[in-house]
Amino acid sequence: MPSALVTGATGILGREIVAALGQDKQTWPTVYALSRSQKLEWPENVKQQQLDLTASAQEMAKELGNVQPEYIFFAAYLAEDSEEEATKVNGAMLENFLEALKITGASKHVKRVILTTGAKQYGVHLGVPKMPMEESDRWLTDSDRPPNFYYKQQHILAEQGRQQGWDWVVTYPNDVIGVAKGNFMNLATSLGIYCAITKELGQELMWPGSPAFYTKFDCFTYSRLHAKFNLWAALEQSPRVSNQAFNVVNGDVESWQNMWPKTAAKFGLKIPERMFTPDEESGTMSDAGSVTKLMAHPPLTEFAAERGLKDTKYTAQSRVEQKIDLVKWSQRSDVKAAWHRLAKREGLEQDAFEKATWGFLGFVFGRAYDIVISMNKARKAGWTGHQDTWESLSEAFDELVGEGVLPAFP
Ligand SMILES: NC(=O)c1ccc[n+]([C@@H]2O[C@H](COP(=O)([O-])OP(=O)(O)OC[C@H]3O[C@@H](n4cnc5c(N)ncnc54)[C@H](OP(=O)(O)O)[C@@H]3O)[C@@H](O)[C@H]2O)c1
Structure with a gap:
């Protein structure tokens, strides 16, 4: 054995x-x-x-x-x-x-x-x-x-x-979508707390990340x-x-244009009918947001010539755009007060907010490019596992309620 x-x-x-x-x-x-x-x-x-x-x-x-x-x-x-x-x-x-x-x-x-x-x-x-x-x-x-x-x-x-x-x-x-406490990169916990605080503030659920990425693809x-x-x-x-x-990814390809309305519904929230201003759509963020440039030569540059993409717009410097910069957001006094009120009323772990990984979530939502990952090699080797990404996120939220990190769902 x-x-x-x-x-x-x-x-x-x-x-x-x-x-x-x-x-x-x-x-x-x-x-x-x-x-x-x-x-x-x-x-x-x-x-x-x-x-x-x-x-x-x-x-x-x-x-x-x-x-x-x-x-x-x-x-x-x-x-x-x-x-x-x-x-x-x-x-x-x-x-x-x-x-x-x-x-x-x-x-x-x-x-x-x-x-x-x-x-x-x-x-x-x-x-x-x-x-x-x-x-x-x-x-x-x-x-x-x-x-x-x-x-x-x-x-x-x-x-x-x-x-x-x-x-x-x-x-x-x-x-990764999953549950852990006080770790370094935690998508579900940070997102769940963002949604719970938005609800406590009586607001609509605004996508905080890149307007471009909202309709692009990611693999979780x-x-x-x-x-x-x-x-x-x-x-x-x-x-x-x-x-x-x-x-090792779930085997589906997801987009937040699909999962954001589902996330909002899970928390009993509404999303705005028009999420972005024309300025944001063209890449200019307000003071509440931020734009960070990544490396001058993105990884695609190294594959560009052999793909017919040398010196094209596709290899331009990539950006992380945040419509709402989540680190700045997490430092706002109304946001902190909303969490303390909510955590006290619902008996949640107070320090879950401080332990949430706002910089990481801002990066994951802010990358203004697709992330598409092939599972062909594992499948050819005999792996048959698959997971619906929305179901995994929904399950992780449920688990976080059980762990005393998120309030019960409506
Ligand atoms: N999280 C994601 O979204 C993500 C995405 C893609 C890839 N990855 C990769 O997956 C790998 C695992 O990351 P993770 O996100 O699962 O990590 P994690 O949730 O942050 O957990 C780190 C683990 O390492 C342990 N550890 C840290 N320092 C240690 C030390 N000095 N001695 C013994 N144990 C120590 C921690 O133990 P304690 O709790 O006792 O400190 C904890 O169990 C990393 O290579 C990461 O880059 C993660």
């Missing part, structure tokens, strides 16, 4: 991997759930352990003495202010952890390591990428690009796997679907899976 270890067990992606392993005691009688701080409630086959992955390999080895996993799900993540620092820190966490298992001798039993990374693989944070994004797309390693910690982690994984004789799988999720990842993919990828013996990286 295989044993499993999950790092980042309290994170938005890691906790669903632990939950999925915990639910299947027959297949996974022993599961180690590792994180730095909080504890969660898990079934009896899950053993929780605190471990600081920023410690040295020797220090970690002392804590991991009795831990012998065959399958490792690495979903830990530490946000840093710069890409340089994120690369250093997240690369070292993975490398030292794998090194610690070598010191304890546990690495001899390891069969496969599944690493969670994401669509920053394709530079979705730098500007318009080549689309659809496919795993065979070449990496963005030109000297003017910032370092990418996913590249560093994938190099470490491949090298350690070669040396130690286990194989690996990497996942590329995007814009439900954290529970990602967990199912992880368990499938761990035990799948096909050579099409071993030592491979996969996009």
